[in-house]
Amino acid sequence: MIQQSELILNSDGTIFHLHLKPENLADQVILVGDQARVKTVADFFDTIDFSAQNREFHTVTGRYNNQRFSVISTGIGTDNIDIVLNELDALVNIDLEKREIKKEKRSLKIVRIGTSGALQEDIPVNAYVVSQKSIGFDGMLKFYAHSEPFCDLPFEKAFKQFTGWKDTLPDAYVVDASKRLADRFNGAEFRKGVTISAPGFYGPQGRVLRLPLAMPQLNKLIEQFRFEDWKITNFEMESSAIYGLSKMLGHQALTICLIIANRFTGQANENYRPEMKKLIKMVLDCLTK
């Protein structure tokens, strides 16, 4: 039996942060960082049967092309992903009344649609990157036991050696996306990539405003790094934790990002929302075709 302090339920029976009951959640989940993006996704739904909001976590559940989806905003960062992934898994794999783990497990399909900064000169603003792997600079997964079998340890080792990774930084880890989900995004408009999830937008992504960096050459080394046929393509702030916790809990996960900045050409598109709308429609169509 899981204690109330470990799995907090609200007085109406909803789970603590997401304010959802099991029946409010679809098996296909779209995660977005920005609360406002939930409406952009839900506006494509043919019908809507549920919506709830608590803090930055806004959920809408409905149907698109005859399939049920929940779209949920996570806010920014892997600390929020720890909350969202654990509560999503509890909703499907823990009996909330008995407070017991269910024998039969359900697997969610989780697709994050985000914004991102490109780390290679040839990935322009407005491109779409499908993250085949994610590198976590955040350290969140390392609080859980037995993450190693779910990580790409040779990639991790090569990356840390090449960059001279400082041991004062969180221990970087690498996790693959769901291949089954990634295979749905094979069109020429989708570039395959390796995505770093950083625990910050400025220093952890190599941006200097007033404070100098602990590893000033890191972005240059990231751009140059190669492992087998892989090169690192982009920065965002959630995928590593989504991939890591999904793999460990038995869910499928994938991130697809709209590039809104290129860190080497110095360009950015702050008016990216019309492009985001196009990407969302393409993702929903690829998931339901």
Ligand SMILES: O=P(O)(O)O[C@H]1O[C@H](CO)[C@@H](O)[C@H]1O
């Ligand atoms: O646009 P979203 O989905 O929030 O994604 C990116 O944008 C935020 C930073 O501006 C971070 O959450 C990053 O991952």
Ligand SMILES: O=c1cc[nH]c(=O)[nH]1
């Ligand atoms: O450069 C960028 C752009 C969007 N999101 C990020 O995390 N980084």
